[in-house]
Amino acid sequence: MTALSVLSSDRVAFPPAESALENPNGLLAVGGELTCEWLMAAYTNGVFPWFEDDASPILWWCPDPRAVLVPDQFKVARSLAKRIRNGGFRVTMDTAFGDVVLGCSQPRAYSDDTWITRRMMDAYIKLHAMGYAHSVEIWLNDLLVGGLYGVSLGRMFFGESMFGIEKDASKVAFFYLVQQVTTWEFNLIDCQIMNDHLASLGAISMPRKEFLHLLVENRDNLTRMGKWTFEP
Secondary structure: OOOOEEEOOOOOOOOOHHHOOOOOOOEEEEEOOOOHHHHHHHHHOOOEEOOOOOOOOOEEEOOOOEEEEOHHHOOOOHHHHHHHHHOOOEEEEOOOHHHHHHHHHOOEOOEOOOOOOHHHHHHHHHHHHOOOEEEEEEEEOOEEEEEEEEEEEOOEEEEEEEEEOOOOHHHHHHHHHHHHHHHOOOOEEEEEOOOHHHHHOOOEEEOHHHHHHHHHHHOOOOOOOOOOOOOO
């Protein structure tokens, strides 16, 4: 039986992602720090942080299988296409990163819990300032009504969370993200853990071994740093 790794805060290093526990699925390690250096080392190795509250230790995960979206397989339902055309939304990138993260941190209708703690928010805002983390914002009459954020590494985008207070706003954000990263020839969007919502948009479950293989290949690609804007 694989033992859970305990990370030292003195050295930025993760055990092999393949050594993650089967139950709970993908739990790899506990400890370390929630700094930009730790986060980028995590994403480089297919690992992401996910824990309950700021009083809890940091937990690092690499589940098997992995939910991913190949950009050209994004599904646009007829109702979503109509919202994109006629919803009156204005779409931007990297203009309100902190507000998007805050929006994603709010409790959902089905749960009062949130894993996006103040410590988590601060960590990704710092990563955004370094040029690695990015957001898509959806506006309606100058009100932020939806969006998403994640981390870019090479030609892969690691989605973290999305939200919408207007119908389909989060889906519209995802659509525009997919359109842009397709233009930039990105080859994969990591969605972490599969759910019905992601499946309806075209996400698939990929064996961890295959995901990690693609991740290693991706390391040869330059990362698109700095502020993102929509480009034709």
